Amino acid sequence: MIRVPLADDEAMIRAGVRAVLSTDPGIEVLAAEARDGLEAVELARGQRPDVVLLDVRMPGMSGLAAAAEIKRTVPGTAAVMLTAFSEDEYIARALGEGVSGFLLKSGDPRELPAGVRAVAGGAACLSPKIAHRVIDELDSGSACARMQRGAAARNRIEVLTGREREVLALVGAGLSNAEIAQRLHVVEGTVKSYMSAVLSRLQVRNRVQAAVLAHEAGLVDEDD
Structure with a gap:
């Protein structure tokens, strides 16, 4: 069973993500949730989940900063960014912080469980739109x-x-x-x-x- 907590400052988004992930019997969405980056780090340290889903923009410590801290202190937990923003700045910073995946909230809902499963299995996961951006950068x-x-x-x-x-x-x-x-x-x-x-x-x-x-x-x- 893949254990996943959610970190997003918007309750509606957390509820929607929880509903999507709960359709996969192989994924357990933890009851504990985080509303900012600091709570996400503390949750990861306490629960030691397989994957943590982080919003990029959260009050206080951002999702990007939280991902870096989780990578440093809970190396067994993979971080996946879930955001409405697809600007190159966020992509570059997220990959630089050692995240394992980057998914768009505006993407296909099926990308969520597939991405969590991929990262939990040791692979990386990029939303198709973001993958195209990375490839375009390589070809530029x-x-x-x-x-x-x-x-x-x-x-x-x-x-x-x-x-x-x-x-x-x-x-x-x-x-x-x-x-x-x-x-x-x-x-x-x-x-x-x-x-x-x-x-x-x-x-x-x-x-x-x-x-x-x-x-x-x-x-x-x-x-x-």
């Missing part, structure tokens, strides 16, 4: 700039072993830990160990940043 700029980013990315992944590169490529393709384990014919715990090594060696904070690097380095098989 001159051919020379793209070549420079690609060369820099390839240099960075030189520190990885062959198996770690395989794992990184599959992360870039959007596979969860369980799916990677199945693809490589290993147990999921082994994939988690590889993933920890990859993040540490590449000095990236989360799977999304690792996936971006995999794309820039040309590791991702587009057929995946």
